[in-house]
Amino acid sequence: MTIFQDIYKRIYASSLGKNIGIRLGAPIESWTGPEVRKCYQPITDYLTDYSQFAADDDGNGPLFFADVMKHHSFNHVTVQDMANNLLNVVPYEKGFFWWGGKGISTEHTAWLNLMNHIDAPLSGSCKQNSKAVSEQIGGQIFSDCWGYLALDKPEIAKDLAEKMSSVTHDLDGIEGGKFIAVCISLAWNIHDTRELIHTALQYLNQNSNYAHLIQEMLDFHLQYSKDPARCLAYIEDKHSYDHYEGLCHI
Template identity: 95%
Template sequence: WTGPEVRKCYQPITDYITDYSQFAADDDANGPLFFADVMKYHSIDDVTAQDMASNLLNVVPYEKGFFWWGGKGISTEHTAWLNLINHVEAPLSGSCKQNSKAVSEQIGGQIFSDSWGYLALDKPEIAKDLAEKMSSVTHDLDGIEGGKFIAVCISLAWNIHDTRELIHTALQYLNQNSNYARLIQEMLDFHLQYPKDPARCLAYIEEKHSYDHYEGLCHILPNTAIMLYGMLYGKNNFDLTMQLIAEAGRDTDCNLGNVGSIIAMMVGLENIDEKWIKPMNDTLLCSSSIGSKNITTISKSAYYFATLACRIHNIPYPTETVSKHSTDFSLPYATNGFQIETTRYHACNIRVQDNKLKICLDDILSNQEFKVYKHSYYRPQDVYDCRYEPEFAAILEPNDIIHCQLDNPEHLPLEIAIYIKGYSGKIYHSNFTQDLNLEYQPTINDIPYLEYGLIIRSQNRIQRNYFAVNQFEIIKHPSYQIDFSTLAIEDWGYDIG
């Protein structure tokens, strides 16, 4: 969408304009989460661009999902990937010499760089170096400068709490002779001259820095101009910054994602409105080549970046970190993707409080059943669209043991069972009980299991009360046979590219 098209239809944008329900996999999330894996095997000092390239080949499927496969000489990432599998090593794989200036300066150079800012902590020089190496795998010139800028801004945002100062400081880490650095200075100068006139700035960008001034399909600089506009005129406010960038159009998910990371690091979670967080329900779907890692949560990703940063900086951290197959409700909004069935016969809700998943029972009629559940596997009809063609392995498999620990401080008249939903849609469950420690080991071969959770049965009417889930854990003991002739081919529809 162009800026005028967005504003014509949707201005003002103060919230999500589409109810995505479950948001699909997206390249802007895939890259930061999976490219960081390389640091599990290398130190800051010894990691090379080719190490990062090898990791990219490990986590990116063969011309499917993850990012845009638009063809050689068109899609930057596709072009660089073809170079790598044909033994052209990084950084030559992403170089202007190998791929052309137009291809090497498209927006992908910066959209995956958030993770290097997270992992660098408050050390912008490290953020710059890591981002430069990773961006060089696929990009060159201003494509690399963009990667450096995003990572450095996130790192600086640990200690700098004004966007103009942040941008000015980050500029010092870039190649001052690059067009990227010149654009930053141009936008700083414009803001200095017209500090209270965002409309004038946007009009200037739409005239001077539209796509038709640049080569390629999605050049980095027209989008960087929009990002700088939002940061400079957003008054250090997350909501206003998001609104300005969304209403400016162009590559909105990339621009909002990068700037969202920067501003969020600067202002902290406590200064981000719940309206941006709760619809995500702490769920993150990905489309790497590793199906078992493609269904995760935002809270687990936060733990992942935090523990990985501690490890590479030699900072002590708790050794008992969150297991891949257990829940942890200690972080704000960390629902771990759990949902709840609610109707006029059983009105209820969930929230995270006191390190528990609190099940708030507004009004539950007698002898009603409802479910608290999460997805073990996603089918195409479960997500908003097919973008980046995710491939999933089910979280729960036959013979795994499900363990759940509950808290019922009000001694509510409830009977509870652990259940699973098979691929056929049939429900299987343990015996109903009032015990607070539940365990269930499903063996049925109705695979893949689509969801798992709790069935709650009220013995009497319950109003204005609650119980809680302390822990939900899967102990992995998978043992089963797969007859592929009985499995449907999941149709994810049209792909990107």
């Protein structure tokens, strides 16, 4: 197998796995763990069939946001370059994102800011949009591509993810984007999950809530590594949605 074939195969498998997750989780998005278990446990297949499945920004984002690198190098691409690319590829309040309204949908809010000449990174900042809006999940979900573009180059993956995440997000919203991109970059050579997470953690702001939560879960895993149900119960108790602001906190 050539290096190109290996890269192609692994990125394809990773992308396919994510899209399977999108398709599987779509019907129960925003449900709590107990609600899912009450209605569907055990889950052995897709929960519903779709004759058509709508475009989803979880999958669209990584594909289209990477277009900016057709015109810029790793070293010279700027946050505003990425913001301009977003405006070029995202149609006017049609498809792509969840257009849930200003101050509710993080991406919609940032997009409106950009359209009103509020440049990045202010467009996605906590100062401009509030902590609740700026720390929702999108910054993390859209960051796969930067890891794929910088395999085994975690510093570059982190830098690209930080720039793109800051167009729409801030604070932990940016940390999550960095974490996913760095994990994917490192996974080219690190195949042990715990080692991968621990290594990626070193690329984050160590004072962030995001980094503290990852370390908390690594510590929990040391005690209960053979009990995933206990881990899920711990997360639902300590870190469920009701502990955080916004509709879909990171």
